[in-house]
Amino acid sequence: MSGATDHLPRLLALVPWIVSHPDTPVGDVAQQFGVTEEQIRKDLDLLFVCGLPGYGPGDLMEVVYDGDRVSMSNADTISRPLRLAPDEALALIAALRALLGTPGLVETGAVDRALAKLEAAAGGHVDGAELAVAADEPVAPAVVESVRAATVAGRRVRMRYWVPARDEATDRDVDPIRVFTSGGAVYLVGWDRSVDDVRTFRLDRALAVEVLDVAAEVPAEARERGPDDRVFTPSADDRLITVELSDRARWVADYYPCESVRESPGGGLVVTMRARDDAWVRRLALALAGIARVVEPADLAAAARDAARSALGAYAPYAEQD
Amino acid sequence: MRTVSTRRTERLLNLVICLLASRSYLTAERIREIVPGYDETPSDEAFKRAFERDKEDLRDLGIPLETGTNSAFDDEPGYRIARGDYALPPLTFAPDEAAAVGLAARMWTTAAMGAAATRALRKLEAAGVEMVALPDGLQPRVEATGAAFPALAAAVHEGRVVTFDYRTGASTGEPARRTVEPWGLVVRRGRWYLVGHDRDRAATRVFRLSRIVGTPRATGGAGAVTRPADLDLTGAVASYDAEAPSATATVRIRAGRGLGLRRMATDTTPAGDGWDAVRIPFGDAERLADQVLPYGDDAVVVEPAEAVDAVVFRLRALAETLGAGRAGA
Numbered sequence: 040m041s042g043a044t045d046h047l048p049r050l051l052a053l054v055p056w057i058v059s060h061p062d063t064p065v066g067d068v069a070q071q072f073g074v075t076e077e078q079i080r081k082d083l084d085l086l087f088v089c090g091l092p093g094y095g096p097g098d099l100m101e102v103v104y105d106g107d108r109v110s111m112s113n114a115d116t117i118s119r120p121l122r123l124a125p126d127e128a129l130a131l132i133a134a135l136r137a138l139l140g141t142p143g144l145v146e147t148g149a150v151d152r153a154l155a156k157l158e159a160a161a162g163g164h165v166d167g168a169e170l171a172v173a174a175d176e177p178v179a180p181a182v183v184e185s186v187r188a189a190t191v192a193g194r195r196v197r198m199r200y201w202v203p204a205r206d207e208a209t210d211r212d213v214d215p216i217r218v219f220t221s222g223g224a225v226y227l228v229g230w231d232r233s234v235d236d237v238r239t240f241r242l243d244r245a246l247a248v249e250v251l252d253v254a255a256e257v258p259a260e261a262r263e264r265g266p267d268d269r270v271f272t273p274s275a276d277d278r279l280i281t282v283e284l285s286d287r288a289r290w291v292a293d294y295y296p297c298e299s300v301r302e303s304p305g306g307g308l309v310v311t312m313r314a315r316d317d318a319w320v321r322r323l324a325l326a327l328a329g330i331a332r333v334v335e336p337a338d339l340a341a342a343a344r345d346a347a348r349s350a351l352g353a354y355a356p357y358a359e360q361d
Numbered sequence: 362m363r364t365v366s367t368r369r370t371e372r373l374l375n376l377v378i379c380l381l382a383s384r385s386y387l388t389a390e391r392i393r394e395i396v397p398g399y400d401e402t403p404s405d406e407a408f409k410r411a412f413e414r415d416k417e418d419l420r421d422l423g424i425p426l427e428t429g430t431n432s433a434f435d436d437e438p439g440y441r442i443a444r445g446d447y448a449l450p451p452l453t454f455a456p457d458e459a460a461a462v463g464l465a466a467r468m469w470t471t472a473a474m475g476a477a478a479t480r481a482l483r484k485l486e487a488a489g490v491e492m493v494a495l496p497d498g499l500q501p502r503v504e505a506t507g508a509a510f511p512a513l514a515a516a517v518h519e520g521r522v523v524t525f526d527y528r529t530g531a532s533t534g535e536p537a538r539r540t541v542e543p544w545g546l547v548v549r550r551g552r553w554y555l556v557g558h559d560r561d562r563a564a565t566r567v568f569r570l571s572r573i574v575g576t577p578r579a580t581g582g583a584g585a586v587t588r589p590a591d592l593d594l595t596g597a598v599a600s601y602d603a604e605a606p607s608a609t610a611t612v613r614i615r616a617g618r619g620l621g622l623r624r625m626a627t628d629t630t631p632a633g634d635g636w637d638a639v640r641i642p643f644g645d646a647e648r649l650a651d652q653v654l655p656y657g658d659d660a661v662v663v664e665p666a667e668a669v670d671a672v673v674f675r676l677r678a679l680a681e682t683l684g685a686g687r688a689g690a
Contacts, residue, residue, distance in 0.1 A: 046370045048422055051377070052480065055487035073479050085367060089374045091382055092395040116378045119448035120484040124423050125518075126511050127481035130474045133514070134465035137503045137548040144501055145464060149457035157462070160452060169517045171594035173549035191496040201620040206656060208620055219500035223550020246620070326655040329678035340682070347679035350658040354673050357663050 046082075048121070049074070053082055054100070054111060055120045061110040068109065083109065091116065128161035136172045141220055143183030182248050183218075186227050189250045190215035196229075199247040200240055204319040208246055213238070214255035216262055230257045237261050277313035280320060281335040284308045288331040314339070321346050372398030373415055377424060381447060385431045386439025416440070449488045459493045467495075470505040477511075504552045508576040513555055516579045517543045520586040522560070525577035527568060536574045541566070542586040545594040556597045557586075567601035606642035610649055611663045614639050618659040622652065638663070646671040 049072065057068065065083075069076040083102045090099035090113070100114040135154050138145050158167055189196045196215060201208050213229035216237070220226070224241050231238040279298065284291050286306035297310040314320045317339060324333045324343030333340045375396050380387065393399045393408055402408040419426050425446040428438050454462065462485070466478035486492055509525070516523045523543055526536035542558040552569060559566035614622060616635045623629065628640040643649035650671040653660050662668045 046366070047373050047377075047418075048480070050370065050374055052483050052487060056483050059487050059489070071483060073476065085371060085374075089371055090378060092375075092379050094375075094397060116381045119444075120487040121447060122423060122449045123481055123484060124477075125515065126474075126477040127484065129511060129514050130469065130478035131462060131465055131481050133474075133510070133546070133548070134468040134478065134503065135461060137468060137551070138461065138465050138501060140548055140550070141501060144499070145461050146457055149455070150461045150465075153454060153458040153461045153465075156452060156454065156458070160449060164518070165514075166518060169514070169545045171545055171547045173547055173595040173598055187499065190498045203621060203655070206618050206620060206659065215498065217498040217500060220502050220551050223552060246624075321657070322655045324679065325657050326651065328654050329675035332679075332682050344680055344682060346657045347676045350661075351673065351676050351680055353658040353661045354669065354676070357661065357669050 048124070050082060050086065051117060051121050053079075054086065054114050054117050057109060057111045058114055058118045062105065062108045063110075064107050065109050066107070086111070086114075090114075123157075123161055123164070125161075125164040128157065128165045132157050132161065132165045132167070133170050136167070136170050140172045141183065141225060143180035144187055144218070144220070144225065182242050182245050183225050185248045185250050186215065186225075186242060186245075187218055189255070190218050190227070193255045195232075195251040195253040195255050196227075197249045197251055198240065198245050201244040201246055203244070204315065204322055206322075209233075212251070213240065214257045216257055230255075230261055277315060278336065278339075279311055280314045280333060280339060281309065281311050282323075282327075282331055283334050284310060284327075284331045288327050291327065291331065309334075317342065325350070368398060368401075372396065373418065376415060377419065377442065380426070380440055380442040381444055383441050386427070386429050386435075386441050388435075388437045388439045390437075392440065449484055452485060452488045452490050454485075454490045456491075456493050459490060460495060462490075463492050463495050464499060464501060468501050468503050470502055471507060471510065473508065474506075474510060502551065503548065504571050506553050506570040507573070509570045509573040510546075510553060512577045512579070513543055513570070514546060516577065517545055517586075519579070519583040521579040521583055522581045522585055523577045523579050526574040528572045528574060539566075539568070540580075541568070544586070544588045544592055546570075547594045547598045549595070549598050554598045554601070556592075556594050565597060567598050606644050608644075608665060609640050609642050610665060610668045612639045612641055612653060613637070613661045613663055614656070615659045619656050622656065622660055625652070643668065650675055 053068075053072065056071070057063065060068075065079055066076050069079045072079065086100050087102050088099065092098070097113070101112045103110045103112065132154060135150050135157070138150050139147060154167070158165065186196060188194075194215075196213050197210065198213055199208055199210050212232040213227065214232065215227055215229045217228040218225065219228070224243060227240045227242060227245075228237065229240070230236070282291070283303065284307050289306075289308055292300050292308050292310050295312055297312045299311045301309045303309050320333065320339045321342055324331075324339075325346055328347060333343050375398065376392070379392070379396050387395075389409075389412055392412070393402075399408055399411065402411050416426060425442060427441050427443060427446075429441075430436075430438055463482070466475075466482050469475040469478055482492065513523065521543075522540065524538060524540045527539045528536045540560040541555070542560065543555055544557045545555075547554045547556060552571065555568040555570060557566065557568075558564070609627070612619075612622060613632060613636050616631075616637060619639075622641060623637075623639060625641050626639040627642060630638050632638040641649070641652075646668045649662070649668050653662055653672055654675060662672050
């Protein structure tokens with residue numbers, strides 16, 4: 040697109056927006072439109088000299104500043120916004136459909152009603168039948184709904200939470216900071232009172248959630264920490280492990296943060312990553328038995344083999360002997 | 362100092378206002394006289410070129426430019442824009458609907474889609490929708506899809522065949538060219554998938570959008586793709602992700618352990634000596650093995666034999682790995 044065809048749609052949206060939001064600080068307008076304040080001022084300078092044929096004082100659009108606040112008048116011809124462009128309608132309709140895939144995070148009825156209105160306004164540019172949503176999230180909607188409500192209301196939650204690396208359930212009181220979704224899972228970031236630190240919880244591992252009648256108390260410094268959507272942030276202190284992945288285990292490189300990824304003959308990969316703890320490595324090695332191998336460090340590789348031998352012992356009564 | 366691009370924007374804006382304000386069709390010659398900017402074109406030829414380009418740009422932007430004559434006696438066609446076709450109709454959203462739309466607009470992790478959502482919100486506000494302040498702390502996200510999402514959505518809508526480069530497996534895999542008749546897009550667990558007919562493989566295939574490299578290209582004409590009448594988009598993606606359960610395994614799990622497996626269970630009974638017998642539905646023995654293996658000797662598949670074999674085969678492979686050599690495939 041040329042400069043002009045990029046620019047014109049913004050102007051055609053800017054005019055009706057300012058007409059319907061008179062007396063708005065220019066900085067706020069800039070923020071709403073995702074451009075700099077300087078750009079909005081340039082836009083307004085341009086609008087100033089446009090209008091109806093004749094282009095006399097009564098024909099041109101009027102831009103009125105009150106200090107830093109701006110209003111517009113004499114812009115009746117373009118005081119209504121242009122219809123939604125296909126990509127604009129798509130961006131909202133597709134995202135609303137995606138929201139339906141996480142029951143509990145929003146009120147489904149409201150999403151359905153909003154979708155119906157937007158699809159009507161899109162005038163056939165977007166067809167709901169072409170965008171489907173599979174609402175088979177592994178998280179119980181009631182769990183998400185409780186945690187969402189507690190987060191919005193600033194209340195403490197008591198959670199029975201399963202820790203896969205240790206395969207045990209723990210009880211903890213958490214003061215919610217934020218709920219986010221990533222890779223289809225719903226997460227709660229909160230101040231974990233049992234460790235007095237910020238922790239991230241995957242809600243499909245929450246076995247039970249109770250919203251307590253206690254106000255959440257999150258230390259200011261914890262709340263101010265930047266949004267950290269990563270589930271596991273490797274630290275330089277964690278042990279570095281080398282894992283050889285066969286072609287069937289390549290997904291591991293997609294799934295876990297790796298320090299290095301290298302192709303190996305036969306379609307596999309060799310990756311290095313930071314281990315959370317030894318139990319986590321043992322569990323990973325068992326999960327990938329036969330399709331990947333921990334190469335280093337040697338003690339963790341040996342521990343994985345021992346775990347496999349021990350499990351094989353447990354199978355002795357059930358497996359065919361050879 | 363006004364740049365060439367700014368002058369052109371001014372001309373286009375004045376043209377839109379002029380055509381919206383006029384009830385009758387305006388001929389090109391009349392437009393040349395009254396819309397500022399065209400007087401800068403040095404010749405008839407230059408004016409024609411500039412005006413053709415402007416008309417094309419307005420149509421590309423979705424501005425409904427009409428062509429017609431005011432009476433049967435006019436030989437020259439004229440132009441106008443019907444306000445009713447141009448403007449977004451007035452809209453009212455209840456506060457909970459506006460909140461849902463606001464939250465949806467924040468979901469994109471792809472800049473182009475996020476920007477399109479923001480533009481849409483500003484238009485909705487200008488059409489009378491009152492957006493509401495969103496609660497802090499809610500951040501739903503959909504997986505980034507690069508340029509693939511809008512391109513594929515358009516191809517599905519227009520019924521055009523697409524070609525794209527697709528990675529299988531991890532990010533370093535070599536992409537392969539695919540030619541697909543696109544049927545629909547599905548969002549499942551925060552990820553976008555394309556369902557369609559893969560022409561090279563002559564079969565229905567599911568593609569994850571984040572694995573498409575670059576921008577898919579639509580080829581051939583619109584309406585070339587026919588969606589099957591019995592198409593089940595979400596079903597196709599679900600079966601791509603996991604085999605539907607077709608059998609049930611019995612797994613012995615140590616009491617208090619194997620919580621992940623217990624959550625998949627249809628039935629749990631105490632089996633004595635600190636063990637439980639848990640019934641777990643499964644479709645594919647390999648996938649069941651994937652789920653049981655991480656628990657080591659805390660979870661033991663008892664039956665059926667194919668599931669036991671799948672786990673034992675892989676445990677042996679791990680138990681027999683040496684300090685050197687390749688991982689088995």
